[in-house]
Amino acid sequence: MTYDVVIAGAGVAGCTAAILYGRAGLRVAIIEKHHNISTHKALCGHFVLGGAQPMLRRTGLWESMVAAGAAVGGIARWTAAGWSVPGPGLPECISLRREKLDPLLRTLAAGTPGVDLVLGRAVTGLLESGGRVTGVRVGDEEIPARLVVAADGHRSPVARLAGVAEDVAPNERFGLWAYYRGVVPRGPAGNHVWFLDPDVGILVRTDHDLHMLVAFPAKTRLDDFQADRAGALERFMASLPDAPDLSSAERVSKVIGTNDYPCVKREPTPRPGLVLVGDAAITGDPTPAVGCGWAFRGAEWLVESTAPALLGGGDLQAGVAAYRKALGFVIDHDRYGRRDALARPSNPVEKLIARAALRDPELARRVYLFAMRSIPAGELINPRTLVRAAWTLARTSP
Ligand SMILES: Cc1cc2nc3c(=O)[nH]c(=O)nc-3n(C[C@H](O)[C@H](O)[C@H](O)COP(=O)(O)OP(=O)(O)OC[C@H]3O[C@@H](n4cnc5c(N)ncnc54)[C@H](O)[C@@H]3O)c2cc1C
Structure with a gap:
């Protein structure tokens, strides 16, 4: 047929x-x-970003994933400027x-x-x-x-x-992660990402009360993570600002990862x-x-x-x-x-936008929607954003 x-x-x-x-x-x-x-x-x-939420809901897949135990929530983003926390009404992520x-x-x-x-x-x-x-x-x-x-x-x-x-x-980063039970987050949301310029740390709540501890360091640090990968991952997470409390946490999986992707x-x-x-x-x-x-x-x-x-x-x-x-x-x-995959430190424009977004809720909303892949890239990355960020900082600086 x-x-x-x-x-x-x-x-x-x-x-x-x-x-x-x-x-x-x-x-x-x-x-x-x-x-x-x-x-x-x-x-x-x-970790499925909020940009997929409308489609997953339209098709009923969201409900099926939730019924299978998926964890749902927003993600707080840390940069050197501080924490940016998702406001109400923004699309949620889902993890199964x-x-x-x-x-x-x-x-x-x-x-x-x-x-x-x-x-x-x-x-x-x-x-x-x-x-x-x-x-x-x-x-x-x-x-x-x-x-x-x-x-x-x-x-x-x-x-x-x-x-x-x-x-x-x-891709100039490598990645590794493991699943843990008993992690106590200390940051301001259910899920957290730390942009350390250029390393990235992620804490995700997933199904069945598990957390994923994730490190995406620059490849220049590969040697630091080779000998004792679980220890290196835990030390990396413990070094983050508002690091999760791992004192009662138990690793329930092997360390998974890739050195080149x-x-x-x-x-x-x-x-x-x-x-x-x-x-x-x-x-x-x-x-x-x-x-x-x-x-x-x-x-x-x-x-x-x-x-x-x-x-x-x-x-x-x-x-x-x-x-x-x-x-x-x-x-x-x-x-x-x-x-971004080149793992270069943020440029001055990116730093400016990150700082301004902490003082301008509309800019923060747009940065979040971009990160969730909810809006076309051009809705954030355009000259208007730069002008707005510069104006926000000028207006609100002491
Ligand atoms: C380290 C790492 C971390 C990631 N973390 C995330 C994350 O947190 N969130 C996220 O959204 N994405 C993440 N991704 C990306 C995500 O895994 C992929 O984008 C996603 O799986 C793509 O789905 P797919 O259906 O295209 O391919 P796959 O899920 O890879 O499915 C392809 C299927 O094709 C089958 N197949 C292959 N060849 C044949 C063949 N010849 N005949 C028949 N079948 C075949 C395979 O067996 C497989 O079942 C991550 C990827 C990596 C590498």
Whole structure:
């Protein structure tokens, strides 16, 4: 049979796209290389920024995650200027460990009418006809489809099969974290991030009363963290301003991390009949915790843009172009993300805005919405912001 859509990869982006295509009334095959529905991505901090909240609520995924134990809350941000605390009415973040999130999304996808979840099979080739991708090869089996979606993560074997070029940028931080029970936060919110210029520390409350202690130091400090990673992580967290109280905390996981995680970008609509979503399209710096949110939101943009043509036999290429346009939101943010990933100390303009935001609630709101990826990058990064920040400091200085 010919499916409307075949999706490679049952991670965040793939499952979300499968659920939404299925709900739209389309026939979907989602192919996942892992056999076990519970196999999950280990290398993920799963802190989903507030920018994804509206989409998660619209689709009911928010409620499903909360029912599975997800922790919900805002995040206070520390810079040398002091703490910036989210005001009322701002979008909240959500955190559910991938060992819970991945099986939840796969179960929801498998239970959606019209969706066939195929576990334990990898996409190994593409079917092509007249310059168009017309399906996938899974071992000896051919699965034709009107649209092929590569949701197969940052290495994207499908993009490689299609010969899609990669735009790779360096990441000058490394990251490590572990889960703890019994952490007592001392900062002003449920979740905290410390921008130490250039190191970054993060404390996240997650499901089942656990906290994640996270360090993203500059690579120049790699040696300090190699011998005793748990000890180094705990010493790093203890050194932070308003550091969490770890005196009664117990580590309940091994230390997880990566020493090198470059940013990778690929053309999301590289060939007729083939689109990329989630990390396959844009793998950002993990430090600002953007990836799962982009995967959820990108999948919704993809389905909204292409489902009408797939259902009604309209112009699929126009739908694909609309998806490409929607992803411009991510590509713009990713441009600044790549700059931050160089782990350079803040420049004078960034310092000025951070100081002014502590005195100007509207500026603070905009900085927070930018950090949550709720607004287009240009709504914060523009000359008006600079003028407003300078004016605020001039007006309020003693
Ligand atoms: C250190 C680190 C920390 C992070 N922390 C956060 C965070 O706190 N918040 C956040 O939002 N993001 C975070 N991210 C990013 C986040 O993990 C990714 O952006 C997100 O998982 C992308 O989802 P995806 O569905 O595109 O890919 P994945 O979740 O990677 O899913 C891809 C799926 O494709 C499958 N697959 C691969 N190849 C094939 C094939 N050939 N055939 C079939 N299936 C295949 C894989 O098995 C997998 O299930 C972090 C990333 C890193 C590295």
